[in-house]
Amino acid sequence: MAELRPDPGNPPAGPDGARTVFVEGDNLDVLPLLPKLPELGGREVDLVYIDPPYNTGNGFAYADKQGYGRGRHEAWTGMLRPRLEAARDLMAPGGALFASIDDNEVAHLRLLLDEVFGERNFVAQVVVNLNAKGRQLGPFFATNHEYLLVYARSLADCALDPTSTHEVSELDFPQVHDDGRRFRHLPLRNTNKKSNPETCRTLAYPLYGDPVTGRVGVQAFEGAREIWPVFGDGAPAVWRWSVALAAERPDDLVCRTIRGRLGERVDIFQRDWLHPDRRKKLRTIWTHDEVGSTDTAVAEVKALVGKVFESPKPTGLLRRILETYPPDAVVLDFYAGSGTTGHAALLADAADGGSRLSISVNAPEPTRAGSPARAAGFERVSEITEARLRAAAATYGAGVAAYRFVG
Template sequence: MPTLNWIGKEVVVKHHKEVPFRLLEPVPQLSLPSPAGKGAGGEGDFGGNLIVQGDNLHALKALLPRYAGQVKCIYIDPPYNTGNEGWVYNDNVNSPEIKKWLGEVVGKEGETLDRHDRWLCMMYPRLVLLRQFLREDGAIFVSIDDNEVASLRLLMDEIFGAGNFISTFVVQKRVSPDNDERLVTAVHDYLVCYGKNKRSCQFARLARTEKADARYENPDNDPRGPWTSSDLTRREYREHDFYPIKLPSGREVTPAAGRSWSVPRETFQRLLAENRIWFGRNGAAMPRLKRFLSEVSGGMVPTTWFSSDLAGDNQQSKKELRGILHEQTDLFATPKPTKLLQRILQIATDKDSLVLDSFAGSGTTAHAVLKQNAEDGGKRRFILVEMDENIAQNVTAERVRRVAQGYSKSALTPGPSPASGRGEKAVAGLGGGFQFCRLSAEPLFDADGQIRRDVTFAQLAEFVWFAETGTGFPLPQPLSRGERGEKYSPLLGVFEGRAIYLLYNGILKDKSVAGGNVLTGAVLDVLPPFAGPKVIYAAACRLGGARLMREGITFKQTPYVLAV
């Protein structure tokens, strides 16, 4: 199988392991609690939605302990690497942040990288981390254009496995030519899709359109209703399926050379008896199979062509963003249409799915999640990551805030407003909320490998669960609450038949040595019981080996076993 190589690859393929785990620090003044009865959550919570401001490589590492293996759909719109330095994301991947990162990670060799090498160095560790978030039946969609689509395919073949490639969708991004182009106008982008495990993936069928239904007619007044016909031959010769058919007109026909009928003779006779074979209005045409509209009412199988009428285009998306944010629209030349993201959600998510976008930009993914929930009663949740502080606060979060609460197209401030003097109407809110977080300046572990003193039980519990199981640990409540120890139990949960415990930060309310952080006989007596094997994380252990074996306990000392 072809592989992709570039300058710096040997260094970045394992770089995700070297990225430190940081903590998510809530910013209450930038968060939006969900109103009672609206959105996915209840009064006072955030609907399970999260917006994180910070470098997406560090943010993904921080999110893994909570969300690994829980995301149904990932959508990202990374830099296209066009060579254009005028975009907000500095699209030739030559930004000061990327240069600094390459200098630190790749070293002196990075000075010789061209823009394609830099793009691959940036993308590789992020895609490696993103894969860990997907459920077994989850899928990732990546927007890209001709500049890097070939490299992206090979990159994702390596990370996700070539056998998990699902499709490359073609997305119409404009409906008219650009006469300023010297040779041709690109009117499409690509949407590359891979599954975590393709065999486990199932895509929903799309609602039928009037245009699609119009193809069904009933020229023979069949009582089963409108139908269309399909070819009854296959592009392959099979001796058993090559036989003559006599038409109502009396003429005898066989498939063309190199072809055969798509059904054996016995099946054809049954279909003929059921009036499912069409020979044309005069009975002299090659036979075709009748397919009834009533049999496809469950919807249409998605195609690889996303036309602008189904998924929007750049002109529509810029107009949409201008109507919501007004003064901030110049930051984005080509925001993605909400209709495109809704199309992805309709195909690849259930009504309670978790959706992740680590290149959040203008916040289209969150907007689409809230809109789709409002339309079908779903409780999908989103996680967005945006690197730029200004964009995260004033574009990403602000857009989500306005579409959730309602806004006026004629005003510069969010909130439902009466129609303006120009007759512009207020747009009703979709409901929902979000928690806004930043990344901690310091990692979970200090320079000496010790757990930082300000780390809460809830924060360490996420990390311990992930280190032990490789899966995400959902908190009982949002980060802005639940920092009090009584909200939690030292028994984090049971995974694959073993109970996982954490003794840390006074979880047992000082009933024993070191506030319950040390495993002693007295501590063991008050732990929630479990009949099977137990893994206990604690600062120290005072039990002997015989007692540990008798109780089925595997002891793991913090922080040393956690210094991943």
Template sequence: MGDAVWNTFVEGDNLDVLTGLPDGSVDVAYLDPPYNRATTLAYSDDFRVADDSREGPRARRGARSSRHEAWVRMMRPRLAQVHRVLAPGGAVFCSIDDREVVRLRLLLDELFGEAAFLAQVVVNLNPKGRQLGGGFATSHEYLLVYARDPRRCVLDPTSPDTVDPSDFKHVDGAGRHHRLLPLRNTNKKFHPLSAPTMHYALHGDPATGRVATEPFDGSVVVEPVFGDGSSAVWRWSRPLVDARPDDLVCREVVGRHGVRVDVYQRDWLGEGRRKKLTTIWSAAEVGSTDTAVAELRDLVGKVFDSPKPTGLLRRVLATYPPDARVLDPFAGSGTTGHATALLNAADGGTRHCLSVNVGEAVRPGTPAYDAGFRSVADVTRARLRAVAARVGGGLDEPGAAG
């Protein structure tokens, strides 16, 4: 993978392409495989099964089971290759729906190991829910996240985008915004018996807010206690309190047993502040199917009904350093390559994305066919060319003519 160009596109079977990549050559992989809603798979593994639409209930159940098995057989060698090409610090993100999420998770457990599991994120891509068909109006998909080596994984599950400034409502004399966090450890696993060195008396003055490890004029003794009055421990050691007294404040609080004095940490809102990502990502945060359709229409026309939004991929890619080597072996409409270019343009990064797509034919009468595209790979290529022209970063197309 080159450094100067942000995107490379290869048309072909992703298993063939993956097999040709060097070990450890990828930092983060994103997979959006077929969700097995059709009766055939668009890959040349000879794992397809016959259409069961005119068979009886028992035959249909058997064919559905065969489709699940065929889907797993298609995915196994590809995921094995993704595991091989990931760097020790790398991770894989896999989008999937309810239809195959259980099988995919078991398959990832098998190939990556259960200890490599990092998260199962719920992604709310359709806030209104799918209104067609029976049952509930499904509004979510999943994102399974696994590390190549959990002990060496460099994925950062925090983001500046999830920090809410309104949480930091206190302001000090210098105009710095902060919130107050109890210095007492609120986890009852930690108590004087389990953490004896963290149980000690502090000295504070609620009138001035001053906190110290030694008595001073006007101070009172402050012991760490839980709300029920039982003994607790502090989160900070004595040396840390001595080193950062200005980050602490003594206050009077009303507790279960009346007014008492307690110590709080000033948690500052500063530049570079980050917050851990939750395992539920809303459409307001990462975009929806509707915004994804609009993004694709803006570049190549309305050709797909359910592409992924670039906001989802930008959040995924932002968990890795700005020089990450990115792989998308099921490139579809090219969202990952688009997101790579947008993120590089925004933060000055040098990420490189290798997108791979099989030349699956589009059906006559579909929007993509009517727009002049004859394969899904044609759509991927057209989008990444448009991204290179509009956002920058160029596009390598090995084997392309002209």
């Protein structure tokens, strides 16, 4: 009977048990058995990240009965399909999957994910720049990017937060208040022409402002002008705030004289403040300066277990992905490779006090004969994964729970 057999030295499952889990075995066999892990305690997976074997035309790992006998792309997607379906079945309704991929299969993987998750659950296709110089091999362009395909388990329920505190810059808030706080001016007028007095009647009302002092109120006062929201062409518009909110927060509003296409006019602006918890939406291009590079990733692996992995992902990339979910998320990587996801979860927990549960699955695939990994004594790629996870966990005085698939 197939099972995930725990190592004898595993920490006991429970609140104080291991939050880093390693499973050795083919993910097609392992995925259906993951709900039995005591560390999960009946929880579903919130976040899945995979970096599957890229199909470069030179053959690929996991070329099993799911992928034989057909064309190159069909074989690759045939291999991946049942694994994605199994992972989807483990995910919580609010969960999401991030998949790294390059140009060779990005189109085919997107179509496959459309089928497995549903086209309506597509979230984003992110360009990730992991190689500043670009790959110089080949006759044409020096490729220096890959992709992240992001899909929700259910877009209506998706808990992914596409914002980050790290995206916020002081340069975006050029104004400085007398008390030292930074802010920027945003038009209080709704700039969407679909929002107008016909469609949003309650938001069409006058405010009163003095462009000399900047004071704004919902009632007339000495020196104030009556100001109605208008578009740049003079057409009637509406405010973004209700009259009740404007009455509650007059100090966050300012009256200014501006020059528009029809000449000078007086308008109302919101003071949009910079604060420590301010967040900004992530963009769909991630640079090596933001998330690390292949070079930094190699150095991270080398620092823990030696230079034994050719193209790992940097922990910065995974930490940005982890940041899109709460700090107690259940995270699954069923192509764990060098163990970047589990390592990144430990780093993220240390930074924000989180309690993420990371599950890393890797097959006991042999390392290449004559490779640095083999020379370092690693007979199987899964040994590298486990060694890195244990070394990273030991840095924080944490334990690793390991399991082996037994068929």
